[in-house]
Amino acid sequence: MRNKPDPSAAIEAAYESYADAIFRHCYFRIFDRERGRELMQETFLRTWGYLSNGGTIDNMRAFLYRVANNLIIDDVRKKKELSLDALNEQGFDPPGDDESSVVQRLKDQQILQILKKLPAESRELIIMRHIDGLKPQDISDLLGLAPNTVSVRIHRAMKDLKAILKPQSQ
Amino acid sequence: MITLLIKILRAVRIIPRTSSPRESILRPFDVRNDGAGRQQSRMITSSEDFFRQAKEVALSPGERMATKTGLLEKMRGPQKSAPFLSRFFGFYKMTYAAGAFLIAGLAFSGLSYTAEGALPGDFLYPVKINVNERVRDSLATTHPEAAAWQAEKAERRLTEAEKLASVSPLNATVNRALSREFKKNIKNMESNINSMLAGKDLAFAHDLNVAFQTSLKAHAALLTGLDGKKSVAAASAQAADTTLYDYENAGSGTDGLLASVNDAVVRAEETHTAMELTAPDLYSSSAQKTELEQVLKQTEIAVSLLKSNLMKDKKSLSPKLFSFVEHELSCADLALLKAKTATGSERALRLAYAGMSDAKEAELALTNHDIVFEKTDVSNDVSAEIENERHEGTMLSALVHLRMTNERLAAVTLALTNTQPSTPILQISSDLEQINKLVDAANQDLKDGNCDNALKVSRVALADAEVLRTQSEKLPKQ
Numbered sequence: 001m002r003n004k005p006d007p008s009a010a011i012e013a014a015y016e017s018y019a020d021a022i023f024r025h026c027y028f029r030i031f032d033r034e035r036g037r038e039l040m041q042e043t044f045l046r047t048w049g050y051l052s053n054g055g056t057i058d059n060m061r062a063f064l065y066r067v068a069n070n071l072i073i074d075d076v077r078k079k080k081e082l083s084l085d086a087l088n089e090q091g092f093d094p095p096g097d098d099e100s101s102v103v104q105r106l107k108d109q110q111i112l113q114i115l116k117k118l119p120a121e122s123r124e125l126i127i128m129r130h131i132d133g134l135k136p137q138d139i140s141d142l143l144g145l146a147p148n149t150v151s152v153r154i155h156r157a158m159k160d161l162k163a164i165l166k167p168q169s170q
Numbered sequence: 171m172i173t174l175l176i177k178i179l180r181a182v183r184i185i186p187r188t189s190s191p192r193e194s195i196l197r198p199f200d201v202r203n204d205g206a207g208r209q210q211s212r213m214i215t216s217s218e219d220f221f222r223q224a225k226e227v228a229l230s231p232g233e234r235m236a237t238k239t240g241l242l243e244k245m246r247g248p249q250k251s252a253p254f255l256s257r258f259f260g261f262y263k264m265t266y267a268a269g270a271f272l273i274a275g276l277a278f279s280g281l282s283y284t285a286e287g288a289l290p291g292d293f294l295y296p297v298k299i300n301v302n303e304r305v306r307d308s309l310a311t312t313h314p315e316a317a318a319w320q321a322e323k324a325e326r327r328l329t330e331a332e333k334l335a336s337v338s339p340l341n342a343t344v345n346r347a348l349s350r351e352f353k354k355n356i357k358n359m360e361s362n363i364n365s366m367l368a369g370k371d372l373a374f375a376h377d378l379n380v381a382f383q384t385s386l387k388a389h390a391a392l393l394t395g396l397d398g399k400k401s402v403a404a405a406s407a408q409a410a411d412t413t414l415y416d417y418e419n420a421g422s423g424t425d426g427l428l429a430s431v432n433d434a435v436v437r438a439e440e441t442h443t444a445m446e447l448t449a450p451d452l453y454s455s456s457a458q459k460t461e462l463e464q465v466l467k468q469t470e471i472a473v474s475l476l477k478s479n480l481m482k483d484k485k486s487l488s489p490k491l492f493s494f495v496e497h498e499l500s501c502a503d504l505a506l507l508k509a510k511t512a513t514g515s516e517r518a519l520r521l522a523y524a525g526m527s528d529a530k531e532a533e534l535a536l537t538n539h540d541i542v543f544e545k546t547d548v549s550n551d552v553s554a555e556i557e558n559e560r561h562e563g564t565m566l567s568a569l570v571h572l573r574m575t576n577e578r579l580a581a582v583t584l585a586l587t588n589t590q591p592s593t594p595i596l597q598i599s600s601d602l603e604q605i606n607k608l609v610d611a612a613n614q615d616l617k618d619g620n621c622d623n624a625l626k627v628s629r630v631a632l633a634d635a636e637v638l639r640t641q642s643e644k645l646p647k648q
Contacts, residue, residue: 019238020229110223111223131224
């Protein structure tokens with residue numbers, strides 16, 4: 001039997017590898033940099049809790065995305081009453097007092113604006129496939145859909161994205 | 171005066187020349203002033219640009235450090251939970267009445283939960299029968315609910331008997347009591363099923379009856395096994411003579427109950443036959459049947475149209491798109507075939523809708539091909555990815571086809587072993603062999619990485635196996 005690695009060490013290593021990716025995923029899904037960071041932290045904390053209770057994880061990356069995905073869904077559900085969309089329309093991502101540069105924020109804003117124009121389903125898939133770089137098989141596991149369906153929907157999402165980018169180029 | 175001072179200072183470069191000091195900081199980062207005083211970063215116009223920039227979004231070193239420190243602190247620190255005593259006293263702060271209700275409720279739900287596992291002779295068994303099950307009796311208000319619940323109750327009695335008999339042979343009193351209860355439940359269930367037959371819940375009545383029949387057979391086998399002394403033959407002989415067999419005559423062991431179970435199986439089979447005989451007329455009048463027909467017809471027309479379009483446009487389509495659409499259409503064909511041969515109109519309807527959605531996917535791909543599959547619009551990189559995905563999809567689809575084929579073949583083999591010895595089954599056996607060869611060939615193709623071929627072969631195998639299964643079901647049973 002192989003020795004179980006120390007959960008804290010495993011999480012620290014996972015943090016080094018995946019913190020940015022998970023943060024990006026959360027940030028782009030909920031359009032709020034600060035909240036995205038909190039959800040990313042919570043994702044690692046929950047995963048640590050799972051490992052500490054004797055759970056085993058075969059694919060750390062996939063597991064982290066699953067936890068993050070669930071947290072995002074919960075978060076959106078909770079915020080629905082506050083009308084997240086209305087808040088976002090007034091101007092998402094209020095400037096925080098952290099040290100991320102103005103330029104970075106402006107760049108972020110452009111990306112977020114494009115993402116916001118996508119239908120929710122396409123947005124989710126574009127983020128998972130082309131920004132997070134997840135395989136269609138992984139996405140199908142996360143969303144509980146057939147791999148073929150996922151592939152077809154990704155193609156459709158790409159079409160949506162191109163339709164949004166086209167007028168910008170003119 | 172002040173303007174002059176500023177001009178002088180500008181000239182000696184103490185104040186930068188630009189109107190906004192921020193702009194000079196931002197300039198190196200592709201940010202320009204749009205004239206209205208707002209800064210804009212360079213427009214993202216291609217998806218590659220978009221993905222590249224999106225992937226650059228990351229935590230700043232400060233954020234990264236702060237988050238990690240917070241995480242480590244939370245991991246090291248004690249779990250936030252109130253100590254037991256303060257929770258206990260906190261509980262007492264509630265009003266006494268609420269507390270008392272809560273305790274009573276908890277105690278009772280605990281009691282009734284524990285009672286669920288009680289067996290005849292246990293202290294809590296009366297709670298299970300007279301409280302828990304009575305409550306559920308009153309909850310099952312419609313015929314389908316009531317029928318399903320009565321069936322479940324009957325099975326509960328059998329499970330109890332099995333649990334008891336696994337320890338020691340059943341005594342006569344328990345056997346009689348359980349048999350009586352079981353018969354009562356069966357009778358209730360049957361009357362509910364009959365009411366359903368008069369109404370419109372045919373499919374449910376049919377499914378419930380089939381499921382119950384299977385379950386009863388399993389219980390009968392288990393009880394026979396537990397009884398030890400009785401052979402299967404003796405049990406079925408008893409079952410045949412079951413109308414004369416009175417539970418009052420039952421001795422020790424499980425035979426009284428077993429007889430009731432076998433009786434119920436026979437009656438379920440009779441109901442099943444009756445349903446099958448009357449079903450065609452009844453189904454044809456139901457809304458489900460017309461819906462099924464409509465969906466089948468629509469999808470068939472759509473599939474044949476798409477097929478002819480596909481063939482017509484073959485030259486102008488990329489091979490990838492062509493094979494994708496072809497694949498979706500054959501999936502639709504298969505679903506329609508299954509829908510036509512399916513037993514139970516609900517299942518058939520589900521399959522027909524699955525076929526319809528496959529056809530829709532095909533249509534969508536065919537109308538949007540310029541965006542997704544044409545090389546001119548997609549960079550080589552992305553098209554290689556799509557090819558990769560298609561490859562994975564084909565492999566998976568072939569595997570699914572093979573698994574379904576194997577299921578059909580298993581059903582055929584089972585049917586063959588259950589047929590009368592004198593039935594000519596030569597043709598079926600040789601067909602079976604042929605299909606097995608196809609399956610082997612498809613497996614070999616998969617191993618060689620020749621997924622497209624594997625998919626084609628496995629599709630043929632599945633279609634053949636499906637036909638063979640329908641044939642084998644018609645064989646006279648033993």
